[in-house]
Amino acid sequence: CSAREDGSEPPVACEIATEVAPMGFSRVAALHLLPFLIRITLCAVFVPAGWSKIMNQVEFSGPAAATIRSLTGMSAADAKPVVLRQELSPPSDAARAESEAPLEARRLYGVAVLLHDHELPYPVAQAWLAAITELVGGGLLLIGFFSRIWAVGLSVAMGFAFALTTLPVLKVVGPLDLDVPTFTKAAAQIALFTLSLGIVLTGPGGLSIDHAVFGGAARPAAEDDPGPHEPEDDEV
Numbered sequence: 001c002s003a004r005e006d007g008s009e010p011p012v013a014c015e016i017a018t019e020v021a022p023m024g025f026s027r028v029a030a031l032h033l034l035p036f037l038i039r040i041t042l043c044a045v046f047v048p049a050g051w052s053k054i055m056n057q058v059e060f061s062g063p064a065a066a067t068i069r070s071l072t073g074m075s076a077a078d079a080k081p082v083v084l085r086q087e088l089s090p091p092s093d094a095a096r097a098e099s100e101a102p103l104e105a106r107r108l109y110g111v112a113v114l115l116h117d118h119e120l121p122y123p124v125a126q127a128w129l130a131a132i133t134e135l136v137g138g139g140l141l142l143i144g145f146f147s148r149i150w151a152v153g154l155s156v157a158m159g160f161a162f163a164l165t166t167l168p169v170l171k172v173v174g175p176l177d178l179d180v181p182t183f184t185k186a187a188a189q190i191a192l193f194t195l196s197l198g199i200v201l202t203g204p205g206g207l208s209i210d211h212a213v214f215g216g217a218a219r220p221a222a223e224d225d226p227g228p229h230e231p232e233d234d235e236v
Contacts, residue, residue, distance in 0.1 A: 035205030036144075038195050043142040045192060046154060050135025053108040053127075060109065061102040067113045068105055071124050118164055130157050141199070144208020148200050155196035162189040 060068055108127045115123035134157065137150030166186040169178070178186065204210050 032206035035199065035202060036207040038198060039141045039144060039147065039204060039208070042151075042154065042192070042195055042199070043138045046134040046138030046141075050131050050133070050138060053111065053131035054106060054135060056107045057104045058107050058110070059102050059104050060113075062100050064110070064113050065103050066100045067116055068103065068109050071112060071116060072105075072109070114164055130160075133157060141204075144204040144210050147204035147208060147210050151196045151199035155193050155200060158189050158193035158196060162186070162193065165189075 108131045109124070111130060112123040112127035115126055120126065133150070133153040137153050141147055141150055141154075166182070166189060169182055170186075175183075175186075
């Protein structure tokens with residue numbers, strides 16, 4: 001539909017047909033299907049990771065065990081018995097051996113030890129926050145509820161994970177000289193950060209509770225973009 005030869009506006013029916021014209025498959029996939037697949041991927045990764053940090057008990061020993069005891073106030077009763085030769089050691093050595101004795105704690109305390117080693121504040125609280133964000137945020141991303149908020153938390157978590165675990169290695173060893181496990185971990189961290197940031201910037205897509213509840217507020221910006229304006233015949 002275009003302007004008539006006499007310069008008058010096109011019929012209203014033409015304008016309505018233009019507004020309700022269906023989007024092509026590639027546009028629908030980009031705006032709705034791809035964000036849904038990204039949310040499924042993030043859920044499949046972060047929910048098991050958060051569950052493992054909160055529910056699984058692992059054994060810590062040495063300086064890590066001593067750090068956990070200092071952060072949580074755990075007593076040596078949680079530790080395995082100290083052998084006799086340690087009891088015959090000087091008091092300072094015996095106290096150190098007792099504090100570093102093996103103990104079982106939630107896996108998330110490994111994250112707390114890492115944060116404490118980098119002198120970050122409130123390491124235990126931050127470790128709990130990261131684990132809850134992974135578990136709850138990953139689950140709610142699947143259904144697309146408050147998606148942008150949870151995606152911000154997950155992207156921040158991956159950013160910190162990369163900065164604390166991978167970046168120090170990259171400062172010593174170049175990216176092309178990394179061993180396979182370190183390279184795989186770095187690639188996974190970067191990929192998950194990018195996917196989470198994509199949800200923050202573009203939204204969860206149409207297949208989400210956010211889209212159903214909030215409507216236009218959760219609609220990707222590209223969906224509202226009418227595209228470049230084409231001048232009508234009477235504007236030339």
